[in-house]
Amino acid sequence: MRLLIIIPALGCVFAMCLFKKPPSAENIIAPNASTQQNIVHRINAIRVPITREAVVSSLKSDGLMMFLQQLQGAKAGMDTAALKSQCRAYLVGFKQLPHPAHSWSAFLHDLFASCIDNEFAAEIVAMALLGQNVLDEEDLPMVLDVRPINIDNAATHRCRWQAMLFIHALSIVFPTAVVNGHSELVLPFLDDSSSQVRYTAFTALYPNQSASKFLAFSDFYGNLAHSEQKLLAEKIAENYPAHEAAQILKTLVNQHKVQILGAFCKIAQRDHSAIELLLYAEFDIFTSEQHSAVNEALASRSRTTTMLELSNEGILRQQLLNAYFVSGAGENAQVLNLSVVEWIARLDNNPLIKQQAIDFLLSISQEEGEAIANSIMGEKDFIIKHF
Amino acid sequence: MKKSTHLVPLLIGAFCAPLAAATLLQSPGSTPPAGKCPDMGVQMVDATFTPTQMAACEFGFLHYEGFGLDLTWEDPVCPLSVIWEPAYSSVVAKPNMTVKHVDNSHARMFEFVCDKDEEVCRHSASHELPGFYPFYIELPCVY
Numbered sequence: 001m002r003l004l005i006i007i008p009a010l011g012c013v014f015a016m017c018l019f020k021k022p023p024s025a026e027n028i029i030a031p032n033a034s035t036q037q038n039i040v041h042r043i044n045a046i047r048v049p050i051t052r053e054a055v056v057s058s059l060k061s062d063g064l065m066m067f068l069q070q071l072q073g074a075k076a077g078m079d080t081a082a083l084k085s086q087c088r089a090y091l092v093g094f095k096q097l098p099h100p101a102h103s104w105s106a107f108l109h110d111l112f113a114s115c116i117d118n119e120f121a122a123e124i125v126a127m128a129l130l131g132q133n134v135l136d137e138e139d140l141p142m143v144l145d146v147r148p149i150n151i152d153n154a155a156t157h158r159c160r161w162q163a164m165l166f167i168h169a170l171s172i173v174f175p176t177a178v179v180n181g182h183s184e185l186v187l188p189f190l191d192d193s194s195s196q197v198r199y200t201a202f203t204a205l206y207p208n209q210s211a212s213k214f215l216a217f218s219d220f221y222g223n224l225a226h227s228e229q230k231l232l233a234e235k236i237a238e239n240y241p242a243h244e245a246a247q248i249l250k251t252l253v254n255q256h257k258v259q260i261l262g263a264f265c266k267i268a269q270r271d272h273s274a275i276e277l278l279l280y281a282e283f284d285i286f287t288s289e290q291h292s293a294v295n296e297a298l299a300s301r302s303r304t305t306t307m308l309e310l311s312n313e314g315i316l317r318q319q320l321l322n323a324y325f326v327s328g329a330g331e332n333a334q335v336l337n338l339s340v341v342e343w344i345a346r347l348d349n350n351p352l353i354k355q356q357a358i359d360f361l362l363s364i365s366q367e368e369g370e371a372i373a374n375s376i377m378g379e380k381d382f383i384i385k386h387f
Numbered sequence: 388m389k390k391s392t393h394l395v396p397l398l399i400g401a402f403c404a405p406l407a408a409a410t411l412l413q414s415p416g417s418t419p420p421a422g423k424c425p426d427m428g429v430q431m432v433d434a435t436f437t438p439t440q441m442a443a444c445e446f447g448f449l450h451y452e453g454f455g456l457d458l459t460w461e462d463p464v465c466p467l468s469v470i471w472e473p474a475y476s477s478v479v480a481k482p483n484m485t486v487k488h489v490d491n492s493h494a495r496m497f498e499f500v501c502d503k504d505e506e507v508c509r510h511s512a513s514h515e516l517p518g519f520y521p522f523y524i525e526l527p528c529v530y
């Protein structure tokens with residue numbers, strides 16, 4: 001019944017459009033009778049009501065022009081959330097309309113052009129663009145036009161949203177280019193001056209890299225900024241089988257001394273046995289090899305150097321212990337096997353790690369953990385070496 | 388519904404450590420150590436947060452403030468746990484410089500629950516994690 005009302009209503013709307021000057025000569029081309037029907041059909045096929053309404057509204061009035069004008073400058077009382085929704089509706093809706101009744105590419109160019117040196121517009125468009133696969137490799141020159149002067153330190157250059165828009169747009173264009181067989185357009189960006197751009201190009205070019213091949217990119221990983229190292233580690237933690245991901249991350253930490261706790265936590269929450277296995281392996285390998293290294297560090301006259309060496313020596317175990325802790329807390333807490341932590345607390349030669357394992361046992365909020373910790377600390381030969 | 392980290396719009400951070408670091412780096416009042424110069428300086432790594440469990444309540448617009456942390460969540464997804472890692476010093480090669488250890492700080496885990504009656508994502512608990520994040524300052528070497 002509702003459709004019976006909507007379809008004639010839309011027909012009237014477009015009939016009116018024929019007699020009315022279009023809001024933007026650049027953006028809207030007057031349709032003929034057959035394309036009108038096509039448009040009505042396409043609009044009705046848009047499933048999301050808010051998108052459908054926004055598209056209809058933009059065609060029957062000068063809504064689109066008003067929207068583009070609003071992007072030109074922030075004014076008091078402007079509802080940015082509404083503008084983001086409107087922009088998202090346009091991006092989704094116009095893409096679905098048949099060309100040439102509405103010029104999608106002219107709209108896109110107007111939209112991106114309004115973001116050049118314009119933080120307000122860039123915020124609206126960047127957020128509206130999130131997750132919308134509406135660009136392809138042909139849009140790359142248009143996207144490059146909105147590249148701000150600085151991306152990795154955008155906040156200090158007051159172009160944070162322009163940088164975000166640029167990266168969001170690239171993260172749509174690059175994978176599409178690769179899927180369409182144009183990887184050559186993306187490859188040069190692996191050497192870009194911006195770590196965020198390099199990361200975006202890498203994830204587009206190598207989305208399903210096998211674990212063995214991934215390690216060939218270890219140097220590339222080492223040259224990323226810490227924020228992108230974290231993102232890539234989290235991607236690995238989410239996309240690879242848990243035990244495989246754990247092995248890759250272990251190698252990256254050992255090679256680059258990087259803090260990627262969030263990634264280890266993601267693995268632990270998927271399958272905490274992967275972290276448990278690494279803790280066992282760490283314990284077996286390091287307790288036999290670490291003795292002289294730790295003693296040498298402790299004998300050092302400089303407290304700073306000692307701290308530095310002990311920290312570097314324990315950077316992997318520290319993250320594994322934390323991730324193990326996290327998997328045993330919260331709504332989806334898993335039952336932890338505290339014996340491996342007990343071994344570390346009892347036998348690890350690195351006083352920082354030993355202390356961490358004791359702290360872990362005390363803070364795990366389980367009677368068993370507290371009992372083990374108290375028992376270890378009560379032993380006559382228990383000493384945490386000072387440094 | 389799982390979301391990758393980069394889709395999470397904003398962390399408006401209010402972190403004390405980077406400010407302290409900026410003040411302390413090359414503090415003019417510090418006494419430079421004597422002896423062989425290790426040619427090491429520091430680079431501050433920003434504090435970060437990582438949602439490790441998302442989902443469950445899809446209405447969870449969130450604003451959480453506490454422990455020097457100010458989180459704003461625009462997506463209608465509730466993060467059930469967030470790991471916050473404090474800013475820390477990464478030691479890097481730097482000619483004629485040496486480093487001095489000042490302090491360690493710790494990561495924290497923040498837990499949230501879905502409050503279906505209020506239709507919000509509500510903070511429920513937080514834990515300090517045992518792992519330490521070292522904080523160094525750098526000083527010029529004196530020969």
